[in-house]
Amino acid sequence: MNKEFLWGSATAAYQCEGGWKEGGKGLSNWDVFCHSEKNSVNPVTGDVACDFYHHYEEDIRMLAEGGQNAYRFSIAWTRILPDGTGRKSQEGIDFYHRVIDTCRKYHVEPLVTLYHYDLPESIYEAGGWENRNIVEQFVEYARICFEEYGQKVNYWVTINEPNYETLCCYGFGNYPPNVKDLGRRWRAMHHMLLASARAVAVFRELKLPGMVGLVSDSYPIAVLTDNEAHKKAAHMADLFFNLCVNDVCVKGAYPQDFVDQLKKDGYDLSYMKEEDPSIFADGCVDYLGINAYNRYIAEPADGPETNLGVNNTGDGKKTKFQIGNWFSLGEDSEMEKTPWGMEINPRSIYDLLMDLKRLYPQIPVIITENGVGNYDEVVDGQIHDQYRIAYLEGYVDWIERAMEDGCTVLGYFVWSTMDVYSWINGYKKRYGLVYIDYDSDDLVRIPKDSYYWYKNKIQNRRKSFNGKIHSIY
Numbered sequence: 001m002n003k004e005f006l007w008g009s010a011t012a013a014y015q016c017e018g019g020w021k022e023g024g025k026g027l028s029n030w031d032v033f034c035h036s037e038k039n040s041v042n043p044v045t046g047d048v049a050c051d052f053y054h055h056y057e058e059d060i061r062m063l064a065e066g067g068q069n070a071y072r073f074s075i076a077w078t079r080i081l082p083d084g085t086g087r088k089s090q091e092g093i094d095f096y097h098r099v100i101d102t103c104r105k106y107h108v109e110p111l112v113t114l115y116h117y118d119l120p121e122s123i124y125e126a127g128g129w130e131n132r133n134i135v136e137q138f139v140e141y142a143r144i145c146f147e148e149y150g151q152k153v154n155y156w157v158t159i160n161e162p163n164y165e166t167l168c169c170y171g172f173g174n175y176p177p178n179v180k181d182l183g184r185r186w187r188a189m190h191h192m193l194l195a196s197a198r199a200v201a202v203f204r205e206l207k208l209p210g211m212v213g214l215v216s217d218s219y220p221i222a223v224l225t226d227n228e229a230h231k232k233a234a235h236m237a238d239l240f241f242n243l244c245v246n247d248v249c250v251k252g253a254y255p256q257d258f259v260d261q262l263k264k265d266g267y268d269l270s271y272m273k274e275e276d277p278s279i280f281a282d283g284c285v286d287y288l289g290i291n292a293y294n295r296y297i298a299e300p301a302d303g304p305e306t307n308l309g310v311n312n313t314g315d316g317k318k319t320k321f322q323i324g325n326w327f328s329l330g331e332d333s334e335m336e337k338t339p340w341g342m343e344i345n346p347r348s349i350y351d352l353l354m355d356l357k358r359l360y361p362q363i364p365v366i367i368t369e370n371g372v373g374n375y376d377e378v379v380d381g382q383i384h385d386q387y388r389i390a391y392l393e394g395y396v397d398w399i400e401r402a403m404e405d406g407c408t409v410l411g412y413f414v415w416s417t418m419d420v421y422s423w424i425n426g427y428k429k430r431y432g433l434v435y436i437d438y439d440s441d442d443l444v445r446i447p448k449d450s451y452y453w454y455k456n457k458i459q460n461r462r463k464s465f466n467g468k469i470h471s472i473y
């Protein structure tokens with residue numbers, strides 16, 4: 001087991017691999033969606049993406065040369081089980097053996113995510129996460145991965161972002177199945193949490209080394225007006241964005257006031273079965289993965305209407321976000337924002353980590369994603385992404401402060417290792433430490449200034465971060 005602080009960066013299969021019909025891979029819901037007319041905002045696909053499927057050795061080598069000792073990636077379910085269940089693909093299984101072995105070759109610790117948004121099409125067509133059958137289908141897939149790779153992987157993630165994914169699928173309606181129906185959303189999320197808990201139980205049953213966690217997009221929630229109505233709104237936002245996932249995977253149960261609110265809203269909760277509380281309780285995680293990007297400002301909702309807008313074009317236009325009777329999101333006009341509306345506020349990670357320590361004192365955290373997406377350009381063969389350096393530097397420094405104040409953080413992963421496909425936003429919104437020249441024949445990789453900054457930062461901070469985590473191993 002690695003006893004060093006994990007300094008890494010992250011990607012996900014659909015966003016980087018390409019090779020959508022290679023190696024015996026089956027179709028995923030994203031393959032199908034991106035080829036359909038529903039994909040109309042930025043009509044591009046992940047068919048090739050940055051072709052990690054063929055460039056994985058180069059990408060992992062560059063990551064290691066950039067001083068990083070860890071790499072987070074996801075497995076495409078459709079490479080392991082092309083039809084979602086049943087028939088296994090040896091070619092797909094071998095691909096991830098090669099990826100993991102390449103990590104080991106370069107002394108890079110792999111952190112492996114089992115599910116990052118891409119569902120086998122056949123499972124999706126049968127209702128996807130809304131259909132309870134998916135729980136055991138996911139367990140079948142997870143068990144294969146644990147048995148294949150379990151002896152050489154120390155950090156596992158069951159599911160990436162049950163909250164944000166389902167919000168996009170069933171709230172904004174910009175991810176497949178492209179509907180706006182929060183009732184269906186809560187049902188899908190419930191099944192994700194059950195699937196994760198069941199996979200955690202299987203991981204334990206197999207007595208594998210290492211740790212298993214879930215990745216939760218989590219948000220510090222603030223108010224700009226200090227009164228009871230705003231405090232109540234902040235709590236509702238906390239339930240909506242954070243507690244409904246984090247309480248379940250860390251403490252094994254939903255917060256009671258969350259369930260009460262769903263009942264009050266009149267949702268049919270018959271999908272919550274009698275046996276579910278014990279499944280949750282048996283599947284609590286070893287660590288919590290946190291994807292940290294921005295802070296939310298909560299305000300009281302101005303009525304029962306739900307109004308969910310999202311900016312997928314990077315045109316700087318504001319969007320509205322209100323969950324009827326729960327809360328709405330405001331904004332702090334003093335703070336800088338990206339053209340997609342994300343607030344730049346590194347200090348907020350300190351508040352989030354302190355909140356997590358207060359709520360779940362026994363659980364270590366790994367920051368599994370942190371980054372900023374924006375337009376980048378090549379000038380004389382270089383990419384001067386000073387804005388990204390300032391953002392990441394702020395986050396790392398505030399994480400260190402939180403560790404000094406008692407938070408247990410085991411690792412930090414920049415999103416993303418290289419530029420990748422950004423869901424719905426296409427390829428112009430770039431997050432990578434390495435630039436991909438999508439116009440070149442061989443998808444040339446160029447390290448950005450942030451890549452060199454990160455290398456330096458790791459070198460300078462390695463010792464002090466290691467000193468802060470040793471006590472927990």
Ligand code: BG6
Pocket residue numbers: 012015160161164217291369373415421422423425429
């Ligand atoms: C996270 C996801 O929510 O945010 C990543 O786990 C994603 O897959 C990242 O790419 C950035 O979001 P976006 O929509 O700007 O690409």
